[in-house]
Amino acid sequence: MAYSDKTRGMYNGILSGLQEAGLFKQERFIHSPQAADIEVEFPSGSSLKNVINICANNYLGLSSHPDVVKAAHEGLDSRGYGMSSVRFICGTQDIHRKLEQMVTEFLDTEDTILFPSCMDANAGVFEAVLTKDDVMISDRLVHASIIDGIRLCSAMHxxxxxSDMDHLESKLQLHHDRRLKMVITDGVFSMDGDTAKLDEMAALCEKYDALLFIDDSHASGFIGKKGRGTHEKYGIMGKVDVITTTFGKGLGGASGGCVSGRKELVEMCRQKARPYLFSNTIAPPVVAGVIKVLEILSATTERRDKLEKNTEFWRKGLTEAGFVLKEGDTPIVPVMLFNAKLSQDVSRDLYQEGVYAIGFFFPVVPQGQARIRTQISAGHEIHHLEKALDAFTKVGKKYNILGKTKQEIIEMYGM
Amino acid sequence: MEDMHEVIREYVINEYVEDDTEVTNDTPLISGGIVDSFSMVSLKRFLENKYSISIPDDRATPEAFDSVNKICTLVQEFIG
Incomplete structure (x- = not known):
């Protein structure tokens, strides 16, 4: 009612500012299921274009897997569309508890609680288990959802x-007098694709009597030989106190997340975590789909093995073509361009060549570290990757960045 | 006797600066994006341990911690 021209003008001014700063986010409409090959309408109103998708979190290629789709259909038929209730009133079905038990077994923890998303899991978990007498010590590059969760918690932060273990140790010493200390990290860092040094972190937590928390959203299902996550890769299964993860990436890609870990901490979330208490949980068809995903991944490591091979092929191809990459061994392979405008230009040209990849720049990544973040999938076949490599090479030649060092690219295009 | 400005400046550089950013006594630390307000607690605890003082939370504001000079002024107040 009181939405005056002045108010409208104020918001339009803010939005224009975002556009002028190059920070305005624009959606691209996909007219097909999520997969390696997709049909995209971009810009809005333009005709559809077939492109290879190398920027999805669809690491295991399960987003449109026929068995998962079938299971979701069956879940829809047998358990309905929605719950119309939060969990503790009348919003819990047998399949919700079944999924929690399956996740517990998959991650080798003591118990699990589902959340509408991992964003919600991270928003709720710290406040539920810590108080002002405690301290949270987090890696400086943790995901935004963890930062939001930390902000909602009264514990010192x-x-x-x-990934500086000496610095972490100094912080554990500095805060030795707090009732509880919780060390917080991503398992795989989403922008750089590197993994946390979980073996060293677990040892430090043991030494200083601290809890260990990891968000394994970019790891669950494919990191580690059995795909159980970064804690498997670093040989500390059963030693992580809290794992949060999502079903919106490798584990089917639909939605939902969870807190998995020590049973008392999970129970604290069930009693106190506000996103759990005050919103509906994951819808039945999605629960049924995730159950199928876990059945597939527990039966065979075929998909994570294929993802590993695809990642090696992709990283080797880009390196041989002469691109500067961030070091790592996860399916997140950042192609470094350093300059924000260059990252946008390269992304646009790749799209013209039939490859969908997004440029990231400040403030999403640090100043001077603009990049194209590529993400490999088990849904990619070698011919997808070869075609994408051809496109990258063609665009890289156009901008004369192949075989150039970081310093040379910065000299040509600036930071 | 140690120069307080130098001690605090050195701590800030070691703790928060990860590139070749120059920090003077007037450099805006928090509003300038060098010190994340999230990470201020270690600076507060460092000051309290180093100078044997206790800074109330309502005085440990981003404004009061926004430069080496401002921090020194705050610390001097509590040293008395």
Whole structure:
């Protein structure tokens, strides 16, 4: 009612500012199921274009897997569309508890609680288990959802330099007097694709009597030989106190997340976590789909093995073509361009060549570290990757960045 | 006797600066994006331990911690 011209003008001014700063996010409409090959309408109103998708979190290629789709259909038929209730009133079905038990077994923890998303899991978990007498010590590059969750918690908060174990140890010493200390990290960092040094972190947590928390959203289902996550890769299964993860990436890609870990901490979430208490949980068809995903991944490591091979092929191809990459061994392979405008230009040209990949720049990544973040999938076949490599090479030649060092690219295009 | 400005400046550089950013006594630390307000607690605890003082939370504001000079002014107040 009181939405005056002045108010409208104020918001339009803010939005124009975002556009002028190059920070305005624009959606691209996909007219097909999520997969390696997709049909895209971009810009809005233009005719559809067939492109290879190398920017989805569809690591295991399960987003449109026929068995998962079938299971979701069956879940829809047998358990209905929605719950119309939060969990603790009348919003819990047998399949919700079944999925929690399956996740517990898959991650080798003590118990699990579902959340509408991992964003919600991270928003709720810290406040549910910590108080003002405690301290949260987080890696400086943790995901935004963890930062939001930390902000909602009354415990003291401190940070350590990214993956700097000496710095973490100094913080554990500094905060020795707190009732509880919780060390918080991503398992795989989403922008750089590197993994946390979980073996060293677990040892430090043991030494200083601290809890260990990891968000394994970019790892669950494919990191580690059995795909159980970064804690498997680093040989600390059963030693992580809290794992949060999502079903919106490798584990089917639909939606939902969870907190999995020590049973008392999970129970604290069930009693106190506000996103759990005050919103509906995951809808039945999605629950049925995730159950099928876990059945597939528990039966065979075929998909994570294929993803590993695809990632090696992709990383080797880009390196041989002469691109500067962030070091790593996860399916997140950042192609470094350093300059924000260059990242946007390369992304646009790749799209023209039939490859859908997005440029990231400040403030999403640090100033001067603009990049194209590529994400490989078990849904990719070698011919997809070869075609994408051809496109990258063609565009890389156009901008004369192949075989150039970081310094040379910065000299040509600036930071 | 140690120069307080130098001690605090050195701590800030070691703790928060991860590139070659120059920090002077007037450099805006929090509003300038060098010190994340999230990470201020270690600076507060460092000051309290180093100078044997206790800074109430309502005085440990981003404004009061926004430069080496401002931090020194705050610390001097509590040293008395």
């Amino acid at each position: 401190d940070t350590f330099k990214h």
